[in-house]
Amino acid sequence: MTRTIRPLVAGNWKMNGLKADLAIATEVAKGYDTGMKAAVDLAICPPATLLYLASAALLGSRIATGGQDCSTQDSGAFTGETSAVMLADTGATFAIVGHSERRTLHGETSATVKDKAQAAQKALLVPIVCVGETRDEREAGKAVAIVKKQLRGSIPDGSTAATLVVAYEPVWAIGTGLTPTAADVAEMHEAIRNELGRLLGKVTAAGVRLLYGGSVKPSNAAELMNVANVDGALVGGASLKAEDFLGIARACA
Numbered sequence: 001m002t003r004t005i006r007p008l009v010a011g012n013w014k015m016n017g018l019k020a021d022l023a024i025a026t027e028v029a030k031g032y033d034t035g036m037k038a039a040v041d042l043a044i045c046p047p048a049t050l051l052y053l054a055s056a057a058l059l060g061s062r063i064a065t066g067g068q069d070c071s072t073q074d075s076g077a078f079t080g081e082t083s084a085v086m087l088a089d090t091g092a093t094f095a096i097v098g099h100s101e102r103r104t105l106h107g108e109t110s111a112t113v114k115d116k117a118q119a120a121q122k123a124l125l126v127p128i129v130c131v132g133e134t135r136d137e138r139e140a141g142k143a144v145a146i147v148k149k150q151l152r153g154s155i156p157d158g159s160t161a162a163t164l165v166v167a168y169e170p171v172w173a174i175g176t177g178l179t180p181t182a183a184d185v186a187e188m189h190e191a192i193r194n195e196l197g198r199l200l201g202k203v204t205a206a207g208v209r210l211l212y213g214g215s216v217k218p219s220n221a222a223e224l225m226n227v228a229n230v231d232g233a234l235v236g237g238a239s240l241k242a243e244d245f246l247g248i249a250r251a252c253a
Contacts, residue, residue, distance in 0.1 A: 001225055001226060001227070001228075001230055001231060001252070002228070002229055002230075002231050004206075004207075005207060005209055005231045006039075006040070006041060006231075007039075007040045007041065007209070007225070007231050007232035007252040007253075008040070008041045008042075008043065008165065008209050008211060008231065008232040009040060009041070009042055009043070009232050009233050009235060009245070009248055009249045009252055010042075010043040010044075010045060010066065010096075010167075010211065010232070010234050011028075011042075011043070011044045011045060011235045011238075011239025011240075011245055012045050012068060012096060012099070012213075012234060012235065012236050012239060013044070013045060013046045013047060013240060014047075014068065014236065015047060016047070016240055017047055017050055017240075018050075019050070019053065021050075021240075022046075022050060022053055022054060022057050024240060024241070024242050025044050025046070025054050025057055025058055025063070026057055026058075027242035028042065028044065028063065028242045028245055028246060029057075029058055029061040031242060031243075032061060032062070032063060032246070032249070035253065036249055036250065037062055039252070039253035040232070040249050040252040040253045041064065041232075042063045042064070042249055043063065043064040043065065043066050043093070043094050044058070044064075044065055044066070044239065045065065045066040045067060045094065046065070048067060048068070048082050048087075051067060051090045051091075051092055052090040052091065055090050055091030055092060056091070059091070064092075064093045064094060065090070065091060065092045065093065065094070066087070066092050066093065066094025066095055066096060066125070066128070067082065067084075067087040067092050067094070067095045067096065067125075068095075068096050068099070069082070069095070069096060069097065069099070069102060069116070070083060070084040070087055070095045070097065070116055070119055070123075070125075071084070071116070071119065072112065072115040072116050072119050074119065074122075074123075083119070083123070084116075084119045084120045084122065084123035084125050085123045087123070087125060088123045088125055092125060093125060093126060094125060094126050094128055094165070095116070095120040095125045095126075095127050095128070096127075096128045096167075096234075097113050097116040097117050097120060097127045097128065097130070097154075098116070098117070098129050098130040098131065098150075098154055099130045099169070100130060100132055100169060100174060101174075110150050110152075110153025110154045113129065113150075113153070113154040114154050114155065114156055117129050117154065117155070117156050117159075117164075121156060121159070121163050121164075126163055126164065126165055127156075127163075127164065128165045128166075128167050128211070128234065129151075129154050129155060129164065129165070129166050129167065130166075130167045130168075130169055130213070130234070131150040131151055131154065131166065131167070131168055131169070131192070132147065132150075132168055132169040132170045132171050132174075132213075132214070133146045133147060133170055133171060133172075134171045134172060135171070135172035138170065138172065143170075143188065144188060144191045147168065147188060147191065147192065147195075148191060148192075148195045151166070151192065151195050151199065152195070152199065155196070155199055155200070159200055159204070159208075160200075161204055161205075161207030161208050161209075162207075164208055165208070165210075165211060166192060166196070166209070166210050167210075167211040167212070167213050167234040168185075168188055168189060168192060168210065168211070168212055168213065169212075169213035169214045169234060170188075170214050173214030173215050174215065174236065175237060177215050178214075178215060179214060179216075179224070180214075182223055182224065182226075182227050185212055185224060185227045185230060186227045186228050186229070186230075189210050189212070189227065189228065189229035190228065190229055192210055193206075193208075196208055209231040209232060210230060210231050211230070211232045211233055211234045212224050212225075212227070212230050212232075213233060213234030215236075216233045216234075216235050216236075216248055217238045217244060217247075217248070218238070218244055218247030218251070221233065221247065221248040221251035221252075222251040224251075225252050232252055233248055233252070235248055
């Protein structure tokens with residue numbers, strides 16, 4: 001973990017959750033005690049149908065909310081799309097863009113991810129830009145090169161440490177229970193930090209929060225969060241259980 005950067009733990013609920021499941025968010029808020037508030041930021045990214053309700057339920061808790069995606073456009077004839085402006089209007093402060101499930105299932109390119117990240121920043125949201133390699137790419141020794149290429153194509157020009165979060169999620173570790181070794185995570189996060197230095201300048205890159213995601217759970221969070229250049233976590237399944245999510249947050253704190 002980078003000691004000069006305040007860590008962030010963001011929960012991505014994906015396509016899970018109905019109104020009754022907002023109890024998970026309120027339970028997290030109850031467990032987000034004074035000590036944790038002093039040490040780590042929390043965010044919950046529920047489905048779009050729950051985003052306004054979650055923002056209202058968490059008002060005053062210091063837990064942020066975010067969207068799981070956003071359109072490249074602000075408004076217009078784009079049936080089914082949700083703009084970053086709309087996300088901000090619900091009270092959200094983050095927007096996940098470029099998640100591997102969007103890149104693979106919806107064919108999103110890095111250019112599209114960059115446009116979405118720019119739209120988020122324009123709406124005063126902080127984009128959480130996701131990057132990561134497949135197992136085949138890792139086994140071929142291309143993991144670092146693939147992630148660097150994704151960064152070059154996905155990061156908006158002129159981003160600052162306050163307007164950007166990057167999440168490294170190896171595709172093969174998402175929802176599989178598998179995680180890379182601490183050494184693998186350290187290598188990748190150092191490579192990401194260095195590449196951001198080339199893109200944005202070393203001073204800016206030094207302050208960007210780099211999250212790790214991919215089967216993060218309370219049992220492995222402490223080891224992962226103690227890796228250099230890991231400044232928090234993007235949590236999937238474990239964020240749907242309040243105690244698990246809080247357990248990961250405690251590992252950061």
